[in-house]
Amino acid sequence: MALDIAKAEKVLREERERLVHQLSELGAAESGDLSADIDFGGSFADAASITAERTEVLGLVDSLKTQVEDVDRALAHIVAGTYGICDVCGQEIGADRLEFRPVSVMCVACKTKTRN
Numbered sequence: 001m002a003l004d005i006a007k008a009e010k011v012l013r014e015e016r017e018r019l020v021h022q023l024s025e026l027g028a029a030e031s032g033d034l035s036a037d038i039d040f041g042g043s044f045a046d047a048a049s050i051t052a053e054r055t056e057v058l059g060l061v062d063s064l065k066t067q068v069e070d071v072d073r074a075l076a077h078i079v080a081g082t083y084g085i086c087d088v089c090g091q092e093i094g095a096d097r098l099e100f101r102p103v104s105v106m107c108v109a110c111k112t113k114t115r116n
Contacts, residue, residue: 003095008102016071032065070103
């Protein structure tokens, strides 16, 4: 299977738009910073509940921010002409892997090594 970079770029840009939209819905900027006007409630009796909700939102925002960074890294590789080349070993990343996970910047072998 041949690598379709134009298709990968389109998928990555759509994914980035979706992720930024989710951040916005959570009251966060693209950078992951929460808006100052988010209201988690105000009652002292609900302090534990508010803290738990805020912690959950912060976790979601952090995850989404990381995903945006992964997409941006893949898009930068497209611009640089290095999309599909492993950051670690310099070998080609399989087209099947890139179709399944367009944000991949490592081949399966190198990604497997970094998990251990």
